[in-house]
Amino acid sequence: MNTAGTIDRPLTHDPQKQAPMKPSTYEPAGSANQDFPITGAKDSRQNRTREMQLIPEAMARAHMRERLQEAERDRQALRLITARRMQRRAERASLRARRALAMAVMQ
Secondary structure, rough: OOOOOOOOOOOOOOOOOOOOOOOOOOOOOOOOOOOOOOOHHHHHHOOHHHHHHHHHHHHHHHHHHHHHHHHHHHHHHHHHHHHHHHHHHHHHHHHHHHHHHHHHHHH
16 A cells, blocks of 8 residues: 655655645745745854853763762761661660660669
């Protein structure tokens, strides 16, 4: 079955193999204004600086640094919670020992 592709789902994504666009019947020929000259488009794409090419890498580094700091804060909070829990346990044990000693002295 040969079905023609649509704009959303072309038969191929290769622009060389796609059918050329037909001029619209609603607009007179040559009525569309060209905003940007096509000749300079290729030059402007190749005029990227090294800094611009490294932006995604720098963003990934910043993202990883942020994630590592978040993980360190989580670990620190967990250590604090554990320390408080151990302190409460030690205080209860101390109270039990005092109570046991007081009971031994009273008898």
